[in-house]
Amino acid sequence: MIRDSLQAWKNVTEQLLIELDDHDENNRDHLVDQVEKTLEIREKLQPSIQPPFTEEELIFGKGLLPLEEKLAMKLKGQLRDIRLNISDQQRKKVSIHAYMDPYSQVNRDGTFYDKKK
Template sequence: MIRAEMKEWHTLTENMIRLLEIVEEEKRDLVIEQVELSLAKREELQSCIQQPFTEEEIEFGKKLILADQQLNKKLNVYMSAIKKDLSNTQVKKDTMHNYMNPYDKVARDGTYYDTKQ
């Protein structure tokens, strides 16, 4: 018989994998919030999942490990998408600043200043 904590861990992992498939920017904050809550619940469950394990739990544990690896890949992809969006936003911000003030970063070395005025 498989422990309820292990089943709940599996359910939370599967829910997070489905959540991370949502890629719309409007829903990103909601997805992040839900993933954080699920990760907190999984952390609480982790202390309940201790040895000794039955044969059935060992087989189920292998499925849990595969699902966890899949979740880690999805989390990395999601995080890299967020980082990419942040860097694109920074580039747009810098470009807009340079457009508004094009002479802000012009080097002043070698410029002649007339001091006889």
């Protein structure tokens, strides 16, 4: 007999994979909120999954390993995408500022300063 907490863990993991598959670039904030809520549910289930495990639970757990690997890859991909978007926004901010004030980065070495007033 497999514990309910293990079944719930598998269901939540599958739900998380579905959420990550059906994401929309324009609605990333909603996706992040959903993923956080689902990860909190998994975190609450974790303490109830403790040894000793029956033989059936061990086999079931081995079946969960590919799901966990797939989930880890998808979460890393989302993190990479978010980091890329943040760096793109920072680059755009710098380039817009340089466009608005083109002389802020001018090097003043070797210029003549008139000391007479």
